[in-house]
Amino acid sequence: GAGVSQTPSNKVTEKGKYVELRCDPISGHTALYWYRQSLGQGPEFLIYFQGTGAADDSGLPNDRFFAVRPEGSVSTLKIQRTERGDSAVYLCASSRQWNTEAFFGQGTRLTVV
Amino acid sequence: TQLLEQSPQFLSIQEGENLTVYCNSSSVFSSLQWYRQEPGEGPVLLVTVVTGGEVKKLKRLTFQFGDARKDSSLHITAAQTGDTGLYLCAFRTGANNLFFGTGTRLTVIP
Numbered sequence: 001g002a003g004v005s006q007t008p009s010n011k012v013t014e015k016g017k018y019v020e021l022r023c024d025p026i027s028g029h030t031a032l033y034w035y036r037q038s039l040g041q042g043p044e045f046l047i048y049f050q051g052t053g054a055a056d057d058s059g060l061p062n063d064r065f066f067a068v069r070p071e072g073s074v075s076t077l078k079i080q081r082t083e084r085g086d087s088a089v090y091l092c093a094s095s096r097q098w099n100t101e102a103f104f105g106q107g108t109r110l111t112v113v
Numbered sequence: 114t115q116l117l118e119q120s121p122q123f124l125s126i127q128e129g130e131n132l133t134v135y136c137n138s139s140s141v142f143s144s145l146q147w148y149r150q151e152p153g154e155g156p157v158l159l160v161t162v163v164t165g166g167e168v169k170k171l172k173r174l175t176f177q178f179g180d181a182r183k184d185s186s187l188h189i190t191a192a193q194t195g196d197t198g199l200y201l202c203a204f205r206t207g208a209n210n211l212f213f214g215t216g217t218r219l220t221v222i223p
Contacts, residue, residue, distance in 0.1 A: 056206075056210045093155065104154075104155025
């Protein structure tokens with residue numbers, strides 16, 4: 001596709017369940033970012049990949065959160081034992097290189113009930 | 114710790130009015146970026162300012178980087194309903210990560 005694609009667009013899950021959120025970056029983009037955004041707030045940084053490796057995972061809030069990018073393209077954000085406080089829009093972005101414009105997907109709205 | 118504070122947090126104005134929103138920090142940045150985010154969409158880059166004191170114009174939007182490269186402002190002339198959205202400033206770290214400010218939610222009333 002032409003842009004960053006995130007699936008699913010909406011996810012409702014029960015407290016305690018495991019969820020996976022997928023991000024398909026723009027083809028050829030080496031940098032990939034995950035953010036979490038609460039209503040009316042700026043995106044909160046979670047993790048940043050350069051290629052297959054996590055260049056900075058300091059934003060992951062706790063060990064329930066994990067992200068992978070095994071082939072340097074698609075990335076999956078994994079949340080274990082979900083809590084109601086995890087409810088937010090999860091945004092993914094990619095850029096061609098580390099210092100070029102970042103393009104965002106439309107996000108996945110996660111609701112934990 | 115929030116490195117980029119934006120003000121005001123919320124702003125509601127009539128169409129045709131002018132407005133300014135601010136992005137402030139105690140840190141010095143090599144550059145700052147401004148994004149606009151519409152409901153249900155991801156942020157979209159508007160501009161990057163690099164030089165202290167730099168002014169960039171994008172149609173009715175004027176962006177300024179502070180002389181000390183610690184702050185930036187966005188001025189909109191003759192606001193239109195299409196300007197409604199969340200305005201975000203952001204900076205890149207030394208490790209080339211991208212961090213965002215707290216955001217200003219602008220509503221332009223017809």
